Structures are given as structure tokens and as C-alpha cells.
Amino acid sequence: xxxxxxxxxxxxxxxxxxxxxxxxxxxxxxxxxxxxxxxxxxxxxxxxxxxxxxxxxxxxxxxxxxxxxxxxxxxxxxxxxxxxxxxxxxxxxxxxxxxxxxxxxxxxxxxxxx
Amino acid sequence: xxxxxxxxxxxxxxxxxxxxxxxxxxxxxxxxxxxxxxxxxxxxxxxxxxxxxxxxxxxxxxxxxxxxxxxxxxxxxxxxxxxxxxxxxxxxxxxxxxxxxxxxxxxxxxxxxxx
Numbered sequence: 001x002x003x004x005x006x007x008x009x010x011x012x013x014x015x016x017x018x019x020x021x022x023x024x025x026x027x028x029x030x031x032x033x034x035x036x037x038x039x040x041x042x043x044x045x046x047x048x049x050x051x052x053x054x055x056x057x058x059x060x061x062x063x064x065x066x067x068x069x070x071x072x073x074x075x076x077x078x079x080x081x082x083x084x085x086x087x088x089x090x091x092x093x094x095x096x097x098x099x100x101x102x103x104x105x106x107x108x109x110x111x112x113x114x
Numbered sequence: 115x116x117x118x119x120x121x122x123x124x125x126x127x128x129x130x131x132x133x134x135x136x137x138x139x140x141x142x143x144x145x146x147x148x149x150x151x152x153x154x155x156x157x158x159x160x161x162x163x164x165x166x167x168x169x170x171x172x173x174x175x176x177x178x179x180x181x182x183x184x185x186x187x188x189x190x191x192x193x194x195x196x197x198x199x200x201x202x203x204x205x206x207x208x209x210x211x212x213x214x215x216x217x218x219x220x221x222x223x224x225x226x227x228x229x
Contacts, residue, residue, distance in 0.1 A: 004157075040123065042203060042221040043158070045212065059212045090157050100146025100165065100207040101217060105157030 002026050006091050006106035013081040013113045021076040021109050023091030031094040031101065032074040033058075034066065036087040037108075043090065049074055081113045115211035116141040120204050120220025127194050128228050135223045137204035138186040144208030147180060147187045148217070152201045161202075162189070194227045201225070 007022045025032065034046040045058030049068040063085060065077040074093075078085060089109045094101040117140040127133045139147075145166040150158035164171045164178045164187065171178050175194075180187040191198055201222045210216040 040221055042120075042219040044219075045210065045216055048214075048216070056214065057212060058216070059210065092157075100148070100163070102148070102160055102163070103150075103158075103217065105150075105159065107155070107157050 004091055004093055004104055004106035006089075006109050008109060009107070010110045011112070013078075013111065015081060015083065015113060017081050018077070018079050019081070019111075021078070021089055021091075021111075023074045023076070023106060024072050025074075025091075025093040025104070026072065027093060027095075027104065028071060029093035029095050029104070030071065031096065032068065033092045033094070033103070034064070034074070034076045035090045035092065036060065037090060038087050046076065046089075078111075083113050085111065086113045087111060115213070116144055116206055116208040116218040118204060118206050118218050118220045120223060122223060123221065124224045124226070126226045126228060129194060129196060131194055133191045133194055133198070133225055133227075135189045135202055135204070135225070136186060137188070137206075137220050138184075139206040139208070139218075140185065141206070141208040142182075142185060144206040146207035147178070148205050148207075149176075149178060149189050150203045150205065150219075152203065152222075154200075158203055191225075194225075196227050196229050199225055199227045 035043040047066040092103040148163035152158040204220040205217040
């Protein structure tokens with residue numbers, strides 16, 4: 001059982017370049033999330049999805065886009081990369097327990113924009 | 115939206131001692147409080163959680179307490195071991211700054227257990 005798989009693990013981009021961070025889960029979870037983690041700042045929600053075809057903005061969505069064509073996949077697209085997008089990105093999935101969410105995280109993608 | 119404050123940001127303890135990490139939250143309607151452990155180079159992993167209708171929960175060496183009146187909750191690790199060294203995040207499930215019901219995370223505590 002692979003859980004949540006993220007690719008790539010590391011990437012260096014030049015300012016203005018674009019890329020897609022891949023995320024796949026094999027737990028049949030409806031909910032999927034993208035977070036960014038900056039040093040000393042915790043986890044900030046970028047986008048989330050409650051099911052295939054449905055996405056919504058989180059706390060820090062500017063500069064990013066997502067799509068959810070299948071239950072398994074939730075790619076994050078960076079257009080016109082900026083140094084402020086240098087961060088570690090985590091994808092997560094969850095099943096609702098009725099009173100909160102148990103998140104399962106991938107191992108992260110470390111992105112540097114230079 | 116919900117705001118979660120976590121203290122301390124760093125904590126060093128001797129092996130075998132106890133460690134306590136504290137969090138406060140702002141939204142009295144928040145009803146679910148998980149704790150995540152993040153080891154170096156890995157994603158966060160859920161270690162324990164508590165719901166608003168419970169005051170305390172234990173799982174072997176870790177425990178979480180919740181004071182709804184004061185809007186704070188704490189993680190307690192007893193008999194610490196070197197493998198407990200990691201970054202710990204608290205979170206609260208409630209109305210987020212984005213206007214939807216989500217987990218809002220604290221900024222994390224880096225715990226170092228000194229052998």
C-alpha cells in the first residue's frame with residue numbers, strides 16, 4: 001500500500017518557468033490537499049478537493065492551479081514561478097470521520113526558484 | 115478564521131524526561147484537535163487526536179489534554195527516547211481563514227531528545 005506518492009522529490013526552477021507537482025493516492029480517499037511548508041511557519045493550505053471534478057482555494061492559492069480529473073490524482077501547477085514559491089510542498093489525502101479529518105501526507109517536494 | 119498558536123518553537127529534553135507542547139486556538143466552535151509528527155525529510159504523520167467531547171486521551175507514552183473553556187490543548191510525551199526527536203504540529207478543525215472547514219496548523223515545535 002503506497003499511500004500518498006509525490007513526484008518529484010526535488011526541483012530547481014528558474015524565475016518564470018512552469019512546472020507540475022504530481023500527487024497520487026491509492027486509498028480511495030475523496031479529499032485531497034496541497035500544503036506548503038516554510039521554515040517556522042507551519043503548514044499553509046494552497047488548494048483542496050472534495051472529490052473528482054471539485055476543487056477550491058485554500059489560504060494561499062495565488063500563483064497556483066489544480067485539477068482533479070480522477071479520485072487518485074491531484075496535480076499542482078505552478079505558472080510563472082517566483083522566488084516566493086520556494087518551499088516544501090506536501091500533498092495529503094483524507095477520509096472524513098464525521099468530526100474532523102485524519103490526513104495522510106506524502107513525503108514532500110522541495111522546490112527552489114532561483 | 116481559526117488561529118492556532120503553538121509553544122515552544124524549540125524544546126530540548128534529556129532522554130527519559132517528559133516533554134510538553136502547548137497550543138491555543140481561537141474559534142470556540144473547533145471540535146477536533148490532532149497532533150502530527152514530522153521526522154526529517156518526511157511528511158507529517160498523525161500520532162494522536164482528541165475530539166471536543168473528551169478531556170484527555172492516552173496512547174502508550176503520549177497523551178493529549180484539552181481544555182475547551184480556556185481553548186487550549188497540550189501534547190505530553192513521557193519517558194522520551196531519541197526517536198521522539200522530530201517536529202510536532204498541533205492543529206484545530208474549524209472555520210479556516212479561507213472560509214471553509216479545514217485543519218489550521220500551529221507553526222510547529224522542534225523537539226530534541228538528548229541521549
